Amino acid sequence: MRVTIVGAGIAGLSTAWSLTKLGHDITLIEQSSIPNPLAASGDRHRMMRRAYGDADGYARTIAEAFDSWDLLWNDLGVSHYANCGVLGISQRAGDGAELFRTGLERMKFDYERLDPLDAAERYPFLDPATFRYAYLDHDGGALFSERIAHDMKAWLKMRGAEIRTHAKVLTVDAHAASVRTEDDTVIRADRLVVTAGAWTLQLLPALAENLMTYRNAVAYMEPPADLEDAWSNAPAIVDIGGDSGAYVLPPIDGIGLKFGAGVHKSPAPDPDANRVASPGEGDRLRRLFSPPFSRIDEYTVTEIKTCAYTFTADNRFFSKRIGNSLVVSACSGHGYKFGAAVGRRIAQALDTDDDVTLAHWLRAETV
Secondary structure (H helix, E strand, O other): OEEEEEOOOHHHHHHHHHHHHOOOEEEEEOOOOOOOOOOOOOOOOEEEOOOOOOOHHHHHHHHHHHHHHHHHHHHHOOOOEEOOOEEEEEOOOOOHHHHHHHHHHHOOOOOEEEOHHHHHHHOOOEOHHHOOEEEEEOOOEEEOHHHHHHHHHHHHHHOOOEEEOOOOEEEEEOOOOEEEEOOOOEEEOOEEEEOOHHHHHHHOHHHHHOOEEEEEEEEEEEOOHHHHHHHHOOOEEEEOOOOOOEEEEOOEOOEOEEEEEHHHOEEOOOOOOOOOOOOOHHHHHHHOOOOOEOOHHHOEEEEEEEEEEEEOOOOOOEEEEEOOEEEEEOOOHHHHOOHHHHHHHHHHHHHHOOHHHHHHHHOOOOO
16 A cells, blocks of 8 residues: 655654555655654654553553554664653642642552652752652653654665655645645655644644644753752653643753743644744743752753644544545654554554544543
Protein backbone atom coordinates (compact mmCIF):
# COMPACT_ATOMS: atom_id res chain seq x y z
CA MET A 1 0.00 0.00 0.00
CA ARG A 2 1.25 3.49 -0.86
CA VAL A 3 0.87 5.84 2.11
CA THR A 4 1.60 9.56 2.19
CA ILE A 5 2.17 11.12 5.61
CA VAL A 6 1.91 14.89 6.05
CA GLY A 7 3.91 16.15 9.03
CA ALA A 8 7.16 14.67 10.35
CA GLY A 9 6.87 15.32 14.05
CA ILE A 10 7.04 12.32 16.35
CA ALA A 11 3.59 11.07 15.30
CA GLY A 12 4.42 11.25 11.59
CA LEU A 13 7.89 9.76 12.00
CA SER A 14 6.58 6.94 14.18
CA THR A 15 3.77 6.21 11.73
CA ALA A 16 6.33 6.04 8.90
CA TRP A 17 8.54 3.77 11.02
CA SER A 18 5.69 1.42 11.86
CA LEU A 19 4.29 1.27 8.30
CA THR A 20 7.76 0.69 6.83
CA LYS A 21 8.22 -2.29 9.15
CA LEU A 22 4.91 -3.65 7.82
CA GLY A 23 6.18 -3.40 4.24
CA HIS A 24 4.25 -0.37 2.99
CA ASP A 25 5.56 2.24 0.52
CA ILE A 26 5.96 5.53 2.42
CA THR A 27 6.23 9.17 1.39
CA LEU A 28 6.79 11.51 4.32
CA ILE A 29 6.27 15.24 3.73
CA GLU A 30 7.50 17.96 6.10
CA GLN A 31 7.13 21.72 5.54
CA SER A 32 10.41 22.46 7.33
CA SER A 33 13.46 20.46 8.35
CA ILE A 34 13.35 17.28 10.46
CA PRO A 35 13.07 18.14 13.28
CA ASN A 36 11.01 21.26 12.65
CA PRO A 37 12.22 23.80 15.27
CA LEU A 38 8.79 25.49 15.41
CA ALA A 39 6.72 22.34 15.87
CA ALA A 40 5.65 20.58 19.05
CA SER A 41 8.26 17.85 18.51
CA GLY A 42 11.10 20.23 17.74
CA ASP A 43 12.66 20.90 21.15
CA ARG A 44 15.74 19.17 22.58
CA HIS A 45 14.14 17.02 25.27
CA ARG A 46 10.69 16.03 26.48
CA MET A 47 9.48 14.51 29.71
CA MET A 48 8.56 10.84 30.11
CA ARG A 49 6.38 10.30 33.18
CA ARG A 50 3.87 7.92 34.72
CA ALA A 51 2.06 10.56 36.78
CA TYR A 52 -1.21 11.57 35.10
CA GLY A 53 -3.45 13.00 37.80
CA ASP A 54 -7.06 12.02 37.18
CA ALA A 55 -6.39 10.90 33.57
CA ASP A 56 -6.17 7.22 34.49
CA GLY A 57 -6.60 6.11 30.89
CA TYR A 58 -3.35 7.76 29.85
CA ALA A 59 -1.61 6.47 32.98
CA ARG A 60 -2.60 2.93 32.02
CA THR A 61 -1.26 3.49 28.49
CA ILE A 62 2.19 4.51 29.77
CA ALA A 63 3.32 0.87 29.86
CA GLU A 64 2.60 0.57 26.13
CA ALA A 65 4.45 3.84 25.55
CA PHE A 66 7.58 2.55 27.33
CA ASP A 67 7.41 -0.72 25.38
CA SER A 68 7.07 1.12 22.07
CA TRP A 69 10.09 3.30 22.79
CA ASP A 70 12.09 0.14 23.59
CA LEU A 71 11.13 -1.30 20.21
CA LEU A 72 12.30 1.91 18.54
CA TRP A 73 15.63 1.92 20.41
CA ASN A 74 16.15 -1.66 19.26
CA ASP A 75 15.64 -0.65 15.62
CA LEU A 76 17.78 2.49 15.87
CA GLY A 77 20.53 0.68 17.74
CA VAL A 78 20.68 3.41 20.38
CA SER A 79 18.47 4.70 23.20
CA HIS A 80 17.65 8.40 23.34
CA TYR A 81 16.16 8.26 26.82
CA ALA A 82 17.55 9.07 30.27
CA ASN A 83 15.73 7.56 33.24
CA CYS A 84 16.55 10.34 35.72
CA GLY A 85 13.28 10.02 37.69
CA VAL A 86 10.41 12.48 38.07
CA LEU A 87 9.76 14.74 41.08
CA GLY A 88 6.53 16.38 42.16
CA ILE A 89 6.33 19.26 44.69
CA SER A 90 3.06 20.12 46.43
CA GLN A 91 2.66 23.66 47.76
CA ARG A 92 -0.95 23.37 48.92
CA ALA A 93 -3.68 20.78 49.28
CA GLY A 94 -5.34 19.85 46.01
CA ASP A 95 -2.81 21.50 43.72
CA GLY A 96 -1.62 19.93 40.47
CA ALA A 97 1.31 18.15 42.07
CA GLU A 98 -0.95 16.53 44.65
CA LEU A 99 -3.32 15.38 41.92
CA PHE A 100 -0.40 13.74 40.15
CA ARG A 101 0.61 12.00 43.39
CA THR A 102 -2.87 10.67 44.12
CA GLY A 103 -2.99 9.42 40.55
CA LEU A 104 0.20 7.45 41.14
CA GLU A 105 -1.38 5.91 44.22
CA ARG A 106 -4.61 5.07 42.44
CA MET A 107 -2.66 3.30 39.69
CA LYS A 108 -0.54 1.55 42.36
CA PHE A 109 2.69 3.05 41.02
CA ASP A 110 5.47 3.16 43.61
CA TYR A 111 7.04 6.47 44.60
CA GLU A 112 9.21 7.90 47.39
CA ARG A 113 7.71 10.62 49.58
CA LEU A 114 10.01 13.37 50.95
CA ASP A 115 9.33 15.95 53.63
CA PRO A 116 10.46 19.51 52.80
CA LEU A 117 13.76 19.40 54.70
CA ASP A 118 14.75 16.05 53.22
CA ALA A 119 13.80 17.23 49.74
CA ALA A 120 15.80 20.46 50.10
CA GLU A 121 18.81 18.57 51.40
CA ARG A 122 18.71 16.30 48.37
CA TYR A 123 17.82 19.14 45.96
CA PRO A 124 19.36 22.37 47.34
CA PHE A 125 17.62 24.58 44.78
CA LEU A 126 14.35 24.07 46.73
CA ASP A 127 13.14 26.37 49.52
CA PRO A 128 11.73 24.00 52.19
CA ALA A 129 9.62 26.75 53.76
CA THR A 130 7.46 27.04 50.64
CA PHE A 131 6.03 23.55 50.07
CA ARG A 132 4.28 20.75 51.99
CA TYR A 133 6.09 17.71 50.62
CA ALA A 134 7.75 16.30 47.53
CA TYR A 135 7.68 12.85 45.96
CA LEU A 136 9.97 11.02 43.57
CA ASP A 137 8.90 8.49 40.96
CA HIS A 138 12.04 6.60 39.98
CA ASP A 139 10.51 5.57 36.63
CA GLY A 140 10.56 8.43 34.14
CA GLY A 141 12.88 11.07 32.80
CA ALA A 142 13.84 12.70 29.51
CA LEU A 143 13.38 11.76 25.87
CA PHE A 144 15.91 13.49 23.59
CA SER A 145 13.51 14.58 20.88
CA GLU A 146 15.91 16.19 18.39
CA ARG A 147 18.18 13.14 18.44
CA ILE A 148 15.18 10.85 18.00
CA ALA A 149 14.04 12.77 14.91
CA HIS A 150 17.50 12.77 13.31
CA ASP A 151 17.96 9.03 13.79
CA MET A 152 14.42 8.12 12.69
CA LYS A 153 14.89 10.14 9.51
CA ALA A 154 18.14 8.27 8.79
CA TRP A 155 16.50 4.90 9.55
CA LEU A 156 13.62 5.63 7.18
CA LYS A 157 15.93 6.74 4.38
CA MET A 158 18.00 3.58 4.70
CA ARG A 159 14.83 1.51 4.28
CA GLY A 160 13.62 3.24 1.15
CA ALA A 161 11.07 5.74 2.46
CA GLU A 162 10.76 8.89 0.38
CA ILE A 163 11.26 11.94 2.58
CA ARG A 164 10.42 15.41 1.28
CA THR A 165 11.52 18.25 3.56
CA HIS A 166 10.86 21.98 3.06
CA ALA A 167 7.77 20.94 1.10
CA LYS A 168 4.75 22.79 2.40
CA VAL A 169 1.41 21.14 1.65
CA LEU A 170 -1.16 23.70 0.52
CA THR A 171 -4.23 21.54 -0.07
CA VAL A 172 -5.46 18.08 0.85
CA ASP A 173 -7.97 15.97 -1.05
CA ALA A 174 -8.92 13.59 1.74
CA HIS A 175 -11.17 11.38 -0.39
CA ALA A 176 -8.59 10.98 -3.15
CA ALA A 177 -5.69 10.63 -0.67
CA SER A 178 -3.73 13.30 -2.55
CA VAL A 179 -1.97 16.52 -1.60
CA ARG A 180 -0.67 19.54 -3.49
CA THR A 181 2.54 21.21 -2.36
CA GLU A 182 3.54 24.83 -2.79
CA ASP A 183 5.58 24.03 -5.92
CA ASP A 184 2.32 22.74 -7.44
CA THR A 185 3.36 19.08 -7.20
CA VAL A 186 0.47 16.66 -6.66
CA ILE A 187 1.30 13.54 -4.64
CA ARG A 188 -1.17 10.65 -4.75
CA ALA A 189 -1.38 7.54 -2.62
CA ASP A 190 -3.74 4.76 -1.56
CA ARG A 191 -3.99 6.22 1.92
CA LEU A 192 -3.15 9.61 3.40
CA VAL A 193 -2.23 10.26 7.04
CA VAL A 194 -2.26 13.85 8.30
CA THR A 195 -0.14 14.34 11.42
CA ALA A 196 0.49 18.05 10.87
CA GLY A 197 0.13 19.15 14.50
CA ALA A 198 -0.66 22.83 14.87
CA TRP A 199 -0.98 23.20 11.08
CA THR A 200 -3.79 20.62 10.81
CA LEU A 201 -6.51 23.25 10.79
CA GLN A 202 -4.85 25.11 7.92
CA LEU A 203 -5.23 21.96 5.82
CA LEU A 204 -8.60 20.84 7.18
CA PRO A 205 -10.37 23.91 8.62
CA ALA A 206 -13.62 21.99 9.21
CA LEU A 207 -11.89 20.27 12.14
CA ALA A 208 -11.93 23.55 14.09
CA GLU A 209 -15.00 22.20 15.86
CA ASN A 210 -12.80 19.40 17.25
CA LEU A 211 -9.35 20.92 17.75
CA MET A 212 -7.85 23.99 19.41
CA THR A 213 -4.39 25.37 18.67
CA TYR A 214 -2.11 26.94 21.29
CA ARG A 215 1.20 28.73 21.48
CA ASN A 216 3.58 28.23 24.39
CA ALA A 217 7.23 28.83 25.21
CA VAL A 218 9.96 27.29 27.32
CA ALA A 219 13.00 29.04 28.76
CA TYR A 220 16.47 27.57 29.08
CA MET A 221 18.24 28.77 32.21
CA GLU A 222 21.67 28.90 33.81
CA PRO A 223 21.39 28.42 37.59
CA PRO A 224 23.71 30.06 40.12
CA ALA A 225 27.16 28.47 39.91
CA ASP A 226 26.93 26.84 43.35
CA LEU A 227 23.70 25.06 42.32
CA GLU A 228 24.98 23.63 39.04
CA ASP A 229 25.96 20.28 40.60
CA ALA A 230 22.59 19.96 42.32
CA TRP A 231 20.77 20.52 39.05
CA SER A 232 23.04 18.16 37.10
CA ASN A 233 21.89 15.33 39.39
CA ALA A 234 18.24 16.39 39.59
CA PRO A 235 15.22 14.51 38.28
CA ALA A 236 12.67 15.97 35.92
CA ILE A 237 9.95 17.90 37.77
CA VAL A 238 6.40 17.15 36.68
CA ASP A 239 4.74 19.95 38.68
CA ILE A 240 6.07 22.54 41.13
CA GLY A 241 2.70 22.87 42.87
CA GLY A 242 0.39 25.85 43.02
CA ASP A 243 -1.61 26.83 39.96
CA SER A 244 1.05 27.37 37.27
CA GLY A 245 1.30 23.86 35.85
CA ALA A 246 5.05 24.53 35.79
CA TYR A 247 7.57 21.79 35.06
CA VAL A 248 11.32 21.38 34.64
CA LEU A 249 13.68 19.22 32.63
CA PRO A 250 17.15 19.12 34.21
CA PRO A 251 20.42 19.74 32.39
CA ILE A 252 21.37 16.31 31.13
CA ASP A 253 23.76 14.86 28.55
CA GLY A 254 24.79 18.27 27.24
CA ILE A 255 21.28 19.74 27.11
CA GLY A 256 20.44 22.73 29.30
CA LEU A 257 18.05 23.31 32.20
CA LYS A 258 14.54 23.95 30.83
CA PHE A 259 11.56 25.65 32.50
CA GLY A 260 8.02 25.55 31.13
CA ALA A 261 4.50 26.20 32.42
CA GLY A 262 1.02 25.27 31.26
CA VAL A 263 -0.36 28.59 32.47
CA HIS A 264 1.86 30.36 29.94
CA LYS A 265 0.00 28.97 26.90
CA SER A 266 -2.32 31.11 24.77
CA PRO A 267 -4.67 30.46 21.82
CA ALA A 268 -2.89 30.53 18.46
CA PRO A 269 -5.21 30.59 15.43
CA ASP A 270 -2.14 31.06 13.21
CA PRO A 271 0.69 28.72 14.32
CA ASP A 272 3.23 30.71 12.31
CA ALA A 273 2.47 34.00 14.09
CA ASN A 274 4.01 35.28 17.31
CA ARG A 275 6.87 32.80 17.21
CA VAL A 276 9.54 35.20 18.44
CA ALA A 277 9.71 35.60 22.21
CA SER A 278 8.27 38.87 23.45
CA PRO A 279 10.36 41.24 25.60
CA GLY A 280 10.54 39.92 29.14
CA GLU A 281 8.86 36.59 28.29
CA GLY A 282 11.72 34.57 29.74
CA ASP A 283 11.69 36.57 32.96
CA ARG A 284 7.93 36.07 33.32
CA LEU A 285 8.43 32.33 32.98
CA ARG A 286 11.32 32.36 35.46
CA ARG A 287 9.31 34.15 38.14
CA LEU A 288 6.64 31.43 38.07
CA PHE A 289 9.12 29.13 39.81
CA SER A 290 9.38 31.03 43.08
CA PRO A 291 8.09 29.35 45.17
CA PRO A 292 9.28 26.58 45.50
CA PHE A 293 12.73 27.42 44.10
CA SER A 294 14.98 29.68 46.12
CA ARG A 295 17.12 32.48 44.65
CA ILE A 296 15.15 32.49 41.41
CA ASP A 297 16.39 36.00 40.55
CA GLU A 298 19.91 34.56 40.26
CA TYR A 299 18.95 32.32 37.35
CA THR A 300 19.85 33.64 33.88
CA VAL A 301 17.60 33.13 30.88
CA THR A 302 19.82 31.93 28.02
CA GLU A 303 17.26 31.00 25.36
CA ILE A 304 13.52 30.95 24.74
CA LYS A 305 11.90 28.48 22.37
CA THR A 306 8.28 28.74 21.24
CA CYS A 307 6.09 25.91 20.05
CA ALA A 308 2.56 25.42 18.73
CA TYR A 309 0.31 22.43 19.25
CA THR A 310 -3.27 21.22 18.99
CA PHE A 311 -5.59 19.50 21.43
CA THR A 312 -9.24 18.73 21.84
CA ALA A 313 -11.09 20.96 24.30
CA ASP A 314 -10.72 18.26 26.97
CA ASN A 315 -6.95 17.85 26.37
CA ARG A 316 -7.14 14.50 24.64
CA PHE A 317 -5.75 13.08 21.43
CA PHE A 318 -7.92 12.95 18.32
CA SER A 319 -8.38 10.97 15.12
CA LYS A 320 -10.89 11.04 12.30
CA ARG A 321 -11.22 9.11 9.05
CA ILE A 322 -12.19 11.29 6.07
CA GLY A 323 -12.49 9.34 2.84
CA ASN A 324 -9.16 7.61 2.24
CA SER A 325 -7.39 9.78 4.79
CA LEU A 326 -6.77 9.51 8.50
CA VAL A 327 -6.23 12.69 10.51
CA VAL A 328 -4.50 12.29 13.87
CA SER A 329 -3.68 14.96 16.44
CA ALA A 330 -1.47 13.85 19.31
CA CYS A 331 1.04 16.66 19.69
CA SER A 332 2.47 18.72 22.60
CA GLY A 333 4.66 17.42 25.41
CA HIS A 334 1.71 15.31 26.54
CA GLY A 335 1.65 13.72 23.12
CA TYR A 336 5.38 13.25 22.74
CA LYS A 337 5.76 10.62 25.43
CA PHE A 338 3.24 8.45 23.60
CA GLY A 339 4.77 9.17 20.18
CA ALA A 340 6.20 5.76 19.37
CA ALA A 341 3.01 4.03 20.52
CA VAL A 342 0.85 6.47 18.51
CA GLY A 343 2.67 5.56 15.30
CA ARG A 344 2.25 1.85 15.93
CA ARG A 345 -1.47 2.32 16.60
CA ILE A 346 -1.99 4.40 13.45
CA ALA A 347 -0.24 1.74 11.37
CA GLN A 348 -2.46 -0.93 12.90
CA ALA A 349 -5.59 1.09 12.13
CA LEU A 350 -4.54 1.50 8.49
CA ASP A 351 -3.84 -2.23 8.19
CA THR A 352 -7.16 -3.27 9.74
CA ASP A 353 -9.43 -0.31 8.85
CA ASP A 354 -10.37 -0.24 12.55
CA ASP A 355 -10.75 3.48 13.16
CA VAL A 356 -12.97 2.99 16.21
CA THR A 357 -10.30 1.24 18.26
CA LEU A 358 -7.72 3.88 17.32
CA ALA A 359 -10.03 6.75 18.30
CA HIS A 360 -10.83 5.16 21.66
CA TRP A 361 -7.17 4.43 22.34
CA LEU A 362 -6.13 7.99 21.49
CA ARG A 363 -8.74 9.32 23.89
CA ALA A 364 -7.63 6.73 26.49
CA GLU A 365 -11.13 5.29 26.63
CA THR A 366 -12.26 1.68 27.02
CA VAL A 367 -13.70 0.26 23.81
